[in-house]
Amino acid sequence: MARVAHCSCGLLRAEADGEPVLVHVCNCIECQRRTGSVLGVSSFFSKSEVHIQGTSKLYVRDGQEGRKVRLHFCPECGTTVYGEADARPDLIGIFVGAFADPNFPAPTRSIWEQSQHPWVASIRRSGTFPKRRQPEWLDDSSRLAKRRAIKEPIYYSRRPPCGMLAA
Numbered sequence: 001m002a003r004v005a006h007c008s009c010g011l012l013r014a015e016a017d018g019e020p021v022l023v024h025v026c027n028c029i030e031c032q033r034r035t036g037s038v039l040g041v042s043s044f045f046s047k048s049e050v051h052i053q054g055t056s057k058l059y060v061r062d063g064q065e066g067r068k069v070r071l072h073f074c075p076e077c078g079t080t081v082y083g084e085a086d087a088r089p090d091l092i093g094i095f096v097g098a099f100a101d102p103n104f105p106a107p108t109r110s111i112w113e114q115s116q117h118p119w120v121a122s123i124r125r126s127g128t129f130p131k132r133r134q135p136e137w138l139d140d141s142s143r144l145a146k147r148r149a150i151k152e153p154i155y156y157s158r159r160p161p162c163g164m165l166a167a
């Protein structure tokens, strides 16, 4: 089954045949900076099963032990769609969010947990919503206070999600 990943504007596309050989979550600092989020989710396919369309800009960063990681992003919208690592030259990594497919195979590994944001593991208990939170809920400070009082975990009650909010 062919799956298509693409950037925000659609100019850079990666089409993958077959099933990914691995899907993982990476909590490393580099993935946090690459995504602007707190973790990266990557799927890996055999190079022969991936077809790239569109031009990309390349950002090369250092991996471990002198190896390089090559990240391809759309020059127009900046989304990183795929990458290659010296460690596995036979594979192409395609970033799972670019498939925008909730039925994509789930990750089976979580790596670099030493730099995982501590609330990531508990976010399912934080109050979940099929879409966004209702705006009125945001203003409902009494309900928030009630949740705090019964120590129901909410993701920003234990530690602010970023340093800027810590003051």
Ligand SMILES: [Zn+2]
Pocket: 007, 008, 009, 010, 011, 012, 074, 075, 076, 077, 078, 079
């Ligand atoms: Zn784009």
Ligand SMILES: [Zn+2]
Pocket: 026, 027, 028, 029, 030, 031, 032, 040, 112
């Ligand atoms: Zn990473």
